[in-house]
Amino acid sequence: METKSNQKLAVFLIIMTLIFQSCKEKPKKIDRPEKSIDYKHAILLEAEFIRTREKIINEYLNIEDTREYWFELEKLKEYIAYVEQEAKTLGYQNLGIRIYKGAYPNDPKYPDPGLSTVFLVPTGNKTTSKASFSPISTTLVINDNIAEIPAYNYGHAGKPPKEL
Known part of the structure; x- marks a missing residue:
């Protein structure tokens, strides 16, 4: 009798395992970004x-x-994860990336001497308390570059430029 109960339990567990495995969550469809x-x-x-x-x-x-300019997607993801990690420890929120145009000096130690480049600078909002006699807390929001986090550069530039 105990053997039949164990067999029924084993069959029940196998069926439940199969059911749970078949109910894996499907990957969430990502909608087209608004500003694309x-x-x-x-x-x-x-x-x-x-x-x-x-x-x-x-x-x-x-x-x-x-x-x-071309940047490897995995390297950009690494940089964004690094920015998120560092910005959190520095107290920044509402993070973003500002893209600046630049130019390499005409010096052979640079990858593309004399040519244009772009570099990415992390941005965010840091909330700091404002001096006040009011018992109600007021805050000053500063949206600026995060100078404490390194900028990102050295993608690959088209030489000659690649037509779209």
Whole structure:
């Protein structure tokens, strides 16, 4: 009798295990981000840059400057995770990334001497108390670059620039 009970229990456990394994949560579908643009719009923006700026920049500098940059997605994820970790310890919220244009000095120790580059600077809001005689707490929100966290650079620039 005890053997039949053990067999029933074993069958029940096997069935329950199979049911739970088949109920794995499906990956959540990620919706298209609100500020994403389609490829045709991206081509229009690049064409406008080429039409209004590229010739002037290249003629003035007497070079074929780059205008597109590539960063490895996994490295960007690592950088973003690092920014989130460090910003949290520094008391920043509402994090973001500000992208700056720059140019490497015309020195061979740089990857693309004399050419343009972009670099990413973390930003955030830090809430600090404002001096007040009021018993109600007031706060001053500062949205700025987070200078305590290193910026991110050294992607790969198109030489010559790659058309969109």
